[in-house]
Amino acid sequence: MLRSNTCGELRPEHIGQTVTLSGWVQRARNLGGLTFVDLRDRYGITQLAFNMDTNSDLCGQARKLGREFVIQAVGTVCERESKNMQIPTGEIEIEVSALTILNAADTPPFTIEDDTDGGDDLRMQYRYLDLRRGPVQRNLLLRHRINIETRKYLDSIDFIDVETPVLIKSTPEGARDFVVPSRMNPGQFYALPQSPQTFKQLLMVSGIDKYYQIVKCFRDEDLRADRQPEFTQVDCEMSFVEQEDILNTFEGLVRHLFQTVLDREIGDFPRMTYDDAMEKYGIDKPDIRFGMEFQDMAPVTQNQGFNVFDSAEAVLGIVVPGAASFTRKQLDGLTDWVKRPQIGARGLVYCKVNDDGTFKSSVDKFYDQDALAKWAAHTGAKPGDLMLVLCGGLDATRKQLAELRLHMGSEMGLRDPFDFKPLWVVDFPLSNGTKTPSATTRCTTRSPRPSPNTWTYRFRSRGCRANAYDMVINGVEIGGGSIRIHDKDVQARMFDLLGFSPEEAEAQFGFLMNAFRYGAPPHGGLALGLTACAPCSAASTPSATSSPSLKTTKVATS
Amino acid sequence: MLRSNTCGELRPEHIGQTVTLSGWVQRARNLGGLTFVDLRDRYGITQLAFNMDTNSDLCGQARKLGREFVIQAVGTVCERESKNMQIPTGEIEIEVSALTILNAADTPPFTIEDDTDGGDDLRMQYRYLDLRRGPVQRNLLLRHRINIETRKYLDSIDFIDVETPVLIKSTPEGARDFVVPSRMNPGQFYALPQSPQTFKQLLMVSGIDKYYQIVKCFRDEDLRADRQPEFTQVDCEMSFVEQEDILNTFEGLVRHLFQTVLDREIGDFPRMTYDDAMEKYGIDKPDIRFGMEFQDMAPVTQNQGFNVFDSAEAVLGIVVPGAASFTRKQLDGLTDWVKRPQIGARGLVYCKVNDDGTFKSSVDKFYDQDALAKWAAHTGAKPGDLMLVLCGGLDATRKQLAELRLHMGSEMGLRDPFDFKPLWVVDFPLSNGTKTPSATTRCTTRSPRPSPNTWTYRFRSRGCRANAYDMVINGVEIGGGSIRIHDKDVQARMFDLLGFSPEEAEAQFGFLMNAFRYGAPPHGGLALGLTACAPCSAASTPSATSSPSLKTTKVATS
16 A cells, blocks of 8 residues: 555544555645645545755655645654644644655646636546546545445345346337447447336346346437436336335435435425326426415406406416515516526516505506405415416416426525425326337336226327326436336237337337236336436546536436 | 235244235146145245135136236235245245236246256247246346445445446547447447446546446457456456555455355465466466466476477476376377367377376386386376376467366366355566557556566566456456556557557547646556346347356456
8 A cells, every 4th residue: 555544534643653645735835944735635635744944855855746746755643733623634734754756747727626717628628637626526426325325225125236238129210229330240230228128127027026227328319408328327127016115115215315325314205196296386397395386367367358368378376475575677587587588488477465465566457456466365475475477378388487486486595405305296197199219218118097998098188197207306307117017918009009000019119018928017117317427528428527416317218 | 015925935923914925826736626826936936725615716716827927816824734845935825815817928938947948049039038037036136246245345445436438439449349320420439438447547547546336348359158248347446556455455355245145255365476377277367276286297208218298398297186097098088188179289198106106108108117207206196196298389288288187177076166266366467569459458557567667678578577467266267457557658658569659549548648647646456257147138139148157257358
């Protein structure tokens, strides 16, 4: 070992010991007779002290050390005169007796500090230097802890980690697969898996009744903030279970992760139907850290002579507690905000409930105080609150108001990043009715909620719901899954309804349907996203560079 | 849950409980008034009992169950009349009160038994059925346990699991990389990594001083028993270490795995130099479960008129204890065996040491009893032993005798598969002197053993040794690694010696060499192979189908 201790380890109880440390020069300070060098490694920073009076040669060497030089120092642990209680090693320093330069360093292109002067592009170009910074290393460590604690938990309840292949059979429909030409079979291609969906279902047929894998998946999609060509998911599947069993199992996993990784208890883990989520929050991944649930304003706004509302399919509102104090300028700002193309509303109607019980609205011309009082009674708005109302087509209005609600939540400080509110959204629609590439992994295997004998009609009318669920935390979809179809006849009918010809179904899923002939157990599962975190962008794809966090990548699979 | 218990769980203490089991019908036995069904899941087999007298309808249903039907049975745990002490659940059975067929099954194409009637091809075609068999499931479970215990051990000593990218930069030299065309950048390609070597070295530059990853790697090579296009390795790297630190760390890992997974203490973990291994065993991965070390027979065989030996560069022998009883037919068989093209020897000389101290040799014409006594004295052969001697060029003779030694070890029953003898082979040659594709990952980063100032000459004369080591267990290379070059000038000189032009070195390794400018710590590591184990061959590559075992895939990297 080129060190006896790490740079984060020494404390007053080590005073008097001779130690060897190795690490990087964070900074050197020349104070005339004394020179101090902050030595850094993954574990912390320790101060090295050099005294011009007692060893001028050594001190002279120390003064020549540049930033990020890799050095080894031998010395004695001493008590510091001026202690730094900001860092764990701040009570001691090392009186150095020998110094070795293990490797010199060019001046780094940006400072290796928590708050760096390097811009995004420069830090991505020198990713290996960016990774030396504390916040990035802490992200890597967080991801590692999530990874290992996930495995420990799943192992403790009898899940088996089974590796599935990466070079797999390319299917004709997989237009957005990455493909790999075969040298042994010219003109033929492997595909990289978009998810191990088929494999894990085959493992269920094999009797591996609890499977998991933390696995790379690949999608040849255009880059977006939460979509990357290669991403990682915690992929799970169970046999002989019903939906509630899966929800309980992975609620347990998430509780375990919060406890062990963040030392935090999370509270309730409520279930909400997809229909409720759309009605109350206008979105299938609601952030329930705060209220502001949608109100159907049609009963108190329509048929009173205001044509904009009268002609709208939907009039929806939210009550923002305590926002009656918003200035005209702030309200104009909100109106501009909802009219931006990204949101796309045509306008915003507001109504303040003043402290004295009177109302001030942007549609005072059409609604008198009595009418506005009915709005407040209908929505439960109290003095000091602000009602915000959007109207238009139902789907569009929900989408716009969902964005506005999140925006108001942020504005009012209701989205504490250290508060975690998990949620299961259940009873997703069986299908959006179209055969899309993503349908191949997401919708085709979902089992319908009514009995197999009644769902065909409902499917056609789009009223059919599936045994499908998403895990949502703070408005972010962490993952999702479903109870699968395990009957070959139901599966064949599903392919037909989705618009697959028998030939297409056979080409893409024939393997799975054949396996279902030989005793497939009832099964279901889910996949949770784990944000990609590559050590080095410049040697890899430009995409795989985001930092990991509990806000994980959206996962469309499973 | 569609079950209250698994099929491996119930014992006499559960007698009287009402339980629900789900699983596959292993077999049904109709004994007139009684019908017994063996119900199987991953955890075991439990006997279901149906009585024609008490419930003829139910018993009638049970009689119609086919092999591999998936069923759910509700019933009471009862004591068995005729106990089966061969299985853990053999003292109880379930008196079934309700039976549900969860899924019917076609007759499987081979029997789902430990000893199946299915041939290799059929079992690969129906891999998902083969995976139902006990031996294959136990292999999956063994692999899972090795995986999780490896992670626990490395986590406990501060290693961080960091994921590296799969879609990486394709380099011009990487002729045997798998490549992935980029849709976004037509005409350009990603490569799949042959190993994360560059990435893990960059992580060392980043200060992640203990890195590990259990990672898929890809090589577009022709198939061999121990080579597959995609394979998995336990990939590790450490900073601020010397060779002995790495050996001790991973000796610790292997001890931990044997203890926790196989409940077994392994003994010594000796180190042997490459030169010693070649001299004593003729191979760089000796099986040291038994002796039969090579003897240089030249001093006692040459210059005595036997031209075959006199003209040979090398005359090497082994002593096989207790094999003097081999018959003439057996000895002829051995001669034929070494003359097969796979071995390629021109002949075999033997010399028995009879119990009475006399000798019987195939070269009695050239060597009298006195001369043969000198052979025995030289090799330490005792009465009852057999000396086997090969000759020819040094390299070829070593290779042939190494094969013969292993063959004799097997013949004499000295290679107990439940005996594990690990070994480090150290001080590998710095390079075989050629620039091959495998050199790009294996040899280019190895640090030379003499100081950087003296190794250039030795390199040219091929006498230079590297800080490189392999872990070998029972003659199988489990993995290997090296202390890396961390100095950009030494690295540049190495590329030059290996025959890379500066342009080639820059194109392939410029990124790493640039990183070395900014403070690269001394570092080294290794990779251990973990045999591939795909759940399904027919939906994937034909290669990824072998069963996992402690005899892991050879790993050429790291």
